[in-house]
Amino acid sequence: MSIDVKTVCLGILSLGDGSGYDLKKRFESTFGHFFQAGYGSIYPALAQLAETDLVSCCEVLEEGKPAKKIYRITESGRHELVKTLESTTPTHKIRSxxxxxxxxxxxxxxxxxxxxxxxxxxxxxxxxxxxxxxxxxxxxxxxxxxxxxxxxxxxxxxxxxxxxxxxxxxxxxxxxxxxxxxxxxxxxxx
Amino acid sequence: MSIDVKTVCLGILSLGDGSGYDLKKRFESTFGHFFQAGYGSIYPALAQLAETDLVSCCEVLEEGKPAKKIYRITESGRHELVKTLESTTPTHKIRSxxxxxxxxxxxxxxxxxxxxxxxxxxxxxxxxxxxxxxxxxxxxxxxxxxxxxxxxxxxxxxxxxxxxxxxxxxxxxxxxxxxxxxxxxxxxxx
DNA sequence: CCGATACATATCGAGTTGATAGGTTTCTAT
DNA sequence: ATAGAAACCTATCAACTCGATATGTATCGG
Missing domain, CATH: 1.10.287 (Helix Hairpins)
Structure with a gap:
């Protein structure tokens, strides 16, 4: 595996739970200057992570608010994260x-x-x-x-x-x- | 239009004719540190440029050598190039x-x-x-x-x-x- | 009370990446 | 000499990414 949006999402979730919308915010503020991701990458990534049980997902329905899905990293997710981080030689690309x-x-x-x-x-x-x-x-x-x-x-x-x-x-x-x-x-x- | 592989190919061809293979070389040496492109982008780009008459293409068959297609920028290609270069606000992205x-x-x-x-x-x-x-x-x-x-x-x-x-x-x-x-x-x- | 902004999920087409396939010629080291 | 590596050349494909867009509710300022 390489360091794609999926991996970075997993990494961000290792610091605390969040929705897709939250992750986008983190990407913009903290990661924006060296790694971008839009909804078109984040939502599919979260779906895949949930499918493979690297994160769990629970739907939160507060009354009078849009439904949201809070994702949380699992134990196997943490293992996978460390394994992925350690087993790649990460790239650094500029597209200018x-x-x-x-x-x-x-x-x-x-x-x-x-x-x-x-x-x-x-x-x-x-x-x-x-x-x-x-x-x-x-x-x-x-x-x-x-x-x-x-x-x-x-x-x-x-x-x-x-x-x-x-x-x-x-x-x-x-x-x-x-x-x-x-x-x-x-x-x-x- | 934005500055995609197609535009940069056009730009490179504005400096001299070349085949897809040649362009890849130029991408690697001169552009490699800030703009990458592989065959998977270059060949489709050249095909599209030829379709819209921004470049012309002639097949060169030297005996005992693999056939190659030499592309050359046209007048309308040069115009389009300048127009594109001037009419965009180009981005600069790092993906690290x-x-x-x-x-x-x-x-x-x-x-x-x-x-x-x-x-x-x-x-x-x-x-x-x-x-x-x-x-x-x-x-x-x-x-x-x-x-x-x-x-x-x-x-x-x-x-x-x-x-x-x-x-x-x-x-x-x-x-x-x-x-x-x-x-x-x-x-x-x- | 209207319009802008924040919250929230999701999809789609177009573009890009990286690997792979398939073939010839030329160089190089034994 | 000759085997094998490297250069030359075109081309495609699945997976991934990007940017725009659709679709809504809630909130806050003027």
């Missing part, structure tokens, strides 16, 4: 449309280039703020593991921001003074 | 099983933790070496875009390596002196 676009920076008008970089910088600053909140607020994220991972994210983001601000000028060197190669494409398209 | 595992470091035996970290460190050093080769060897990767992207990768990798070496000791703080929580799981499983 951002860098892909910048690779072809020469084809893009300077204004668009600026917009794209500024947007990405904003995103990174948002994540940095989130990580800072986590550092102070979240009780669940204070162990050595969570701290290490948070620090990793912080370090990489700062390095990236620094690099971008230092080198973005060089990107425009390609078409300094002359117009974008092809006629500027209308902003409304697609 | 590595960090996911380290988040749960307390559940893992110190020996396994060491193995995992060393393996990842090795991978990162490999990529650094690759980037260094690209810097000196590859004629295609000398423009401002390629240089920026390469430098980005280098910077982030160095920052990550540095962070790991500085903080890996703290990860083991959780179970210093006492045994792993659950009985060590046999290495052979799964």
């Amino acid at each position: 449309e951002f860098l892909a676009v910048l690779y072809f920076a020469e084809l893009i008008g300077p204004a668009q280039l600026d917009r794209i970089i500024n947007h990405r910088v904003g995103e990174m600053q948002d994540v940095l703020r989130l990580l800072d909140e986590l550092k102070h607020d979240s009780a669940a994220d204070q162990g050595p593991g969570p701290r290490f991972v948070r620090g990793f994210g912080e370090t990489i983001l700062r390095a990236a921001l620094d690099y971008i601000e230092t080198h973005r000028a060089e990107l425009c060197a390609g078409h300094e003074g002359h117009e974008p190669k092809l006629q500027p494409v209308s902003r409304t398209a697609t | 099983e590595f960090l996911a595992v380290l988040y749960f470091a307390e559940l893992i035996g110190p020996a396994q933790l060491d193995r995992i970290i060393n393996h990842r460190v090795g991978e990162m050093q490999d990529v650094l070496r690759l980037l260094d080769e690209l810097k000196h060897d590859s004629a295609a990767d000398q423009g401002p875009g390629p240089r920026f992207v390469r430098g980005f990768g280098e910077t982030i990798l160095r920052a990550a390596l540095d962070y790991i070496e500085t903080h890996r000791a703290e990860l083991c703080a959780g179970h210093e002196g006492h045994e792993p929580k659950l009985q060590p799981v046999s290495r052979t499983a799964t």
Whole structure:
């Protein structure tokens, strides 16, 4: 087995019970900067985990509230989790449309280039703020593991921001003074 | 449209003709550290690009060699490429099983933790070496875009390596002196 | 009291991954 | 010489993931 959404769900549940909705929240706050998962992955994952008895599920019906299913990790779930964590050599992949676009920076008008970089910088600053909140607020994220991972994210983001601000000028060197190669494409398209 | 494998293939072809096999090579060397694609994505992408006339395809049959299909970008392909590059706000995602595992470091035996970290460190050093080769060897990767992207990768990798070496000791703080929580799981499983 | 947001589950098409299959040519070491 | 490894080349498939969407109730602010 590899470290897929199923495994991470199991891991999160090892820290406390929760519904699918809860898990999504955890994914967004704590895991968002290095491992994403949407409902389309989480619900099937929970269903499979329940099927194989790695988690138990009990439906909670509070009156006047939407029904929810609270999942809880089982003993065999904890064993499976440790086994999986120990028996894989985990990957680390970046999929960056951002860098892909910048690779072809020469084809893009300077204004668009600026917009794209500024947007990405904003995103990174948002994540940095989130990580800072986590550092102070979240009780669940204070162990050595969570701290290490948070620090990793912080370090990489700062390095990236620094690099971008230092080198973005060089990107425009390609078409300094002359117009974008092809006629500027209308902003409304697609 | 978003920046998918199709778009990046189009971009690569804008730098010169090539077969599916060639493209895979380019993906591995130049794009590998921030955007991966396998045959399972590349061949369908090329087929679709050919269908919509963004690239042309001619079959080359040299005697005594496996047949190959050389793809070439068309004028409408170049337009579409620029339009796509300019009209998206590109994403940047990390999917790190590595960090996911380290988040749960307390559940893992110190020996396994060491193995995992060393393996990842090795991978990162490999990529650094690759980037260094690209810097000196590859004629295609000398423009401002390629240089920026390469430098980005280098910077982030160095920052990550540095962070790991500085903080890996703290990860083991959780179970210093006492045994792993659950009985060590046999290495052979799964 | 209306609209936005939070809570909650779930599905679907499109895209991606990683492994696998199937075949030829060229290089390399014994 | 020749066996075997590695490079060259196209292609597919099941499993997994993504992002959008559907469908509702409850709550809270203006």
